[in-house]
């Protein structure tokens with residue numbers, strides 16, 4: 657497979673989408689063929705599953721169903737969209753991937769980490785990201801950004817079922833991301849996201865260009 661698979665992770669509202677878009681624009685300007693996608697979502701079926709998972713009315717959803725719905729969305733996304741793009745040599749930038757299942761469902765909900773990883777591995781046929789940027793920010797900052805976005809102008813939206821969870825849950829998720837970074841130092845870069853958009857983008861740009869140079873020279 658010739659393409660490069662880059663994922664963005666971190667707590668809700670950390671600024672992943674903002675940074676992913678900036679990186680995509682920069683890479684496109686250099687002439688790279690970039691696919692921007694997200695989880696849950698990315699295909700028609702995966703987007704329908706996303707609506708079921710995130711609907712704030714679905715408060716009765718059991719943990720097992722949540723894990724399997726994220727995995728089902730991922731299975732469709734990986735096989736229909738991501739793998740063909742990587743086989744065509746494209747750079748795939750994905751807003752969340754398997755680390756989100758480990759952080760939110762394993763560390764957040766308390767489900768066994770290995771079980772969540774095994775289900776995700778099956779769903780993705782073992783696909784792993786080449787590089788993962790974890791945007792790290794104190795939970796009170798990311799939740800404040802979310803509330804600000806929810807209440808502002810054209811971006812206005814209701815908080816989804818996961819975003820509405822208690823601050824203690826979001827703190828466990830953040831700690832989970834820290835553990836993932838410690839477990840995978842070769843793949844994961846933790847980026848201090850409690851800075852300006854420009855400072856964060858500059859760090860990601862530097863690291864990503866180095867990654868591309870390494871990839872080309874292999």
Ligand SMILES: Nc1ncnc2c1ncn2[C@@H]1O[C@H](COP(=O)(O)OP(=O)(O)OP(=O)(O)O)[C@@H](O)[C@H]1O
Pocket residue numbers: 667668669670671672673674675801802804805849850851852853856
């Ligand atoms: N560095 C930053 N400083 C201050 N505000 C920011 C920064 N980056 C993004 N924001 C703002 O915070 C809000 C959340 O940003 P964004 O949508 O990029 O986060 P996200 O991590 O993708 O959120 P979600 O988890 O909901 O997908 C937006 O209103 C965005 O404009």
Ligand SMILES: Cc1cn([C@H]2C[C@H](O)[C@@H](COP(=O)(O)O)O2)c(=O)[nH]c1=O
Pocket residue numbers: 668694695696726751752753754756757758760761818819
């Ligand atoms: C892939 C994935 C996502 N989540 C959570 C994380 C977020 O709260 C939502 C997705 O919303 P976003 O605005 O697109 O970030 O879903 C999860 O719990 N598990 C996963 O595997």
